[in-house]
Amino acid sequence: EPEVTQTPSHQVTQMGQEVILRCVPISNHLYFYWYRQILGQKVEFLVSFYNNEISEKSEIFDDQFSVERPDGSNFTLKIRSTKLEDSAMYFCASSDLGTGIHSPLHFGNGTRLTVT
Amino acid sequence: AQSVSQHNHHVILSEAASLELGCNYSYGGTVNLFWYVQYPGQHLQLLLKYFSGDPLVKGIKGFEAEFIKSKFSFNLRKPSVQWSDTAEYFCAVIANQGGKLIFGQGTELSVKP
Numbered sequence: 427e428p429e430v431t432q433t434p435s436h437q438v439t440q441m442g443q444e445v446i447l448r449c450v451p452i453s454n455h456l457y458f459y460w461y462r463q464i465l466g467q468k469v470e471f472l473v474s475f476y477n478n479e480i481s482e483k484s485e486i487f488d489d490q491f492s493v494e495r496p497d498g499s500n501f502t503l504k505i506r507s508t509k510l511e512d513s514a515m516y517f518c519a520s521s522d523l524g525t526g527i528h529s530p531l532h533f534g535n536g537t538r539l540t541v542t
Numbered sequence: 543a544q545s546v547s548q549h550n551h552h553v554i555l556s557e558a559a560s561l562e563l564g565c566n567y568s569y570g571g572t573v574n575l576f577w578y579v580q581y582p583g584q585h586l587q588l589l590l591k592y593f594s595g596d597p598l599v600k601g602i603k604g605f606e607a608e609f610i611k612s613k614f615s616f617n618l619r620k621p622s623v624q625w626s627d628t629a630e631y632f633c634a635v636i637a638n639q640g641g642k643l644i645f646g647q648g649t650e651l652s653v654k655p
Contacts, residue, residue, distance in 0.1 A: 468632075519586075530576060534585055535585040
């Protein structure tokens with residue numbers, strides 16, 4: 427069964443540094459998402475992406491965050507200047523018709539980001 | 543705004559016990575409902591989903607959930623749990639008009655052998 431893959435599995439960075447989290451969605455999917463889960467808290471929506479542009483973003487997704495689909499396979503999340511509170515597990519997800527239209531999200535294993 | 547609440551933070555059961563995890567959502571319109579499971583060290587996996595039709599939905603690994611519209615609930619059940627069901631379970635909802643998936647805070651299930 428095709429999977430969403432994320433790299434790296436664990437990223438440690440210093441406060442103020444830029445990080446790029448990488449995801450390879452399922453190949454025929456058209457909708458892409460980033461979610462995050464701070465330790466002990468619920469999974470939170472960050473952003474959705476379709477047709478090479480952001481379709482929706484949460485209030486968490488401020489100017490420090492950006493997403494990109496640089497080629498036909500990768501989908502990246504960049505945090506420009508990391509803060510301690512960015513430490514979380516970041517999940518990438520993809521779907522083929524968009525959530526709510528008979529297409530559940532398929533999630534990657536997550537990247538654990540630790541900001542020191 | 544949509545929200546999802548899961549009643550139990552941590553549930554501890556013995557093998558063969560029956561399981562019911564509560565989930566309530568707040569949204570007045572048509573919703574799609576999901577239960578995801580996250581086994582230790584693994585990614586979120588879809589257990590089951592409800593879009594329309596029979597409100598009793600069967601998923602993988604013997605799980606089922608019942609959508610009760612009048613109660614805004616979508617509780618997850620399993621008649622007899624196994625040690626391998628130890629995981630975190632997340633209820634999630636999305637309005638049928640599209641938009642983001644909203645998760646509950648999760649319920650950690652520990653099954654004692």
